[in-house]
Amino acid sequence: MTDRVNDLERVLLQDFVDGTLAEERLTDVSTLLGRSESARRFVAEHQVIWDALGDAYGEPDVRANAEFREHALALTLRSATPTQGRWRVAGLAAAALLAVIAYAWFDRGGSPLSDIPAADRNVVKYLHVLQNLELAETYGAELDLRGDFEIYRAFEGERDGEG
């Protein structure tokens, strides 16, 4: 029979020394420690390492001092609050400028009729009807293009001019 600790027992021991072992597993650990020299050695070594770490690092040479606190406060107040305020204003200004530019851009390019004299706008708007004028005159009634005939009448002069 080997005294080596298997993987499951190892996990058990690790939880035990790290203080995370579930209470109902304490009996298992107790049994393991009772029968296994390796397990006892593991726990003993852990304790020595933990104590040695405490001796070597437990009390770093650090002290509280007012200068540190004043500097920390000054640093936060200087770099956090004012900067936030400045960035907020800059962000709002940039957003407003962007909105104005975007509005101007879309307004300029949004309507293709905006550059045409008012009198010609309807001609362009209903150009597709005029292009199919012959078809509309022949089959308009059948195709229920009554609305478009109203338009033809409105463009009576234009049609004559074209001819």
Place this chain on the structure above:
Amino acid sequence: MTDAPDGRDLMLAVSADVPGSFQTLVEVYETRVKAAVARSIRDSSSVDDLAQEVFLRLYKARARYQPTARFETFLYRIIFNLCVNHTQHSNRRRTWSLDAPLGGDDEDGSSFEPIDGRTSRPLEALEESERAKLVRKCVEALPDSQRQAIMLSRFEGLGYQEIANVMALSLPAVKSLLWRARENMRQRLQPILGDLGTGEGGGSGAEGAAG
């Protein structure tokens, strides 16, 4: 620390911009932050600067603080990230001297060499300062992640899950890290451990697969 105001409540007060709350938080946590930083980095000259940076980041993060976890976990996550960045930056600049043979950049610590047993001395013969020096040398030679995990466990009292949160790792990964750190230290510290004399005379026999 038991009489100190609760960190969670303090941070909530800071989040709500309660006057004086941040000053109180700095006062309560100053030495603790400095100590955690000092244990996490190799050069003590940077401790104050990094501690200042910790508080600055804490302040900047106040708006997104969620009191769902322990405040200390939140705090140590900031400390951990800063110290890791600092260490990585230092590692890039570091030039190894010939009399500093210990590695540490390999993630699994496989480059660990046991200290020559012929030159080692038993525990009772080691001066306290020498013993501490040996332990520090051993810890500094650990891979960064192992060193951070063991420090968070040993000195900050964090459990597995909290360490996992701080280091952004899974729970099994943290257990594995702690196990490997302990194994590396056990091998390196045989001069200290060698006289435990439990009758078996060689290792814990618990060197099973990590994690």
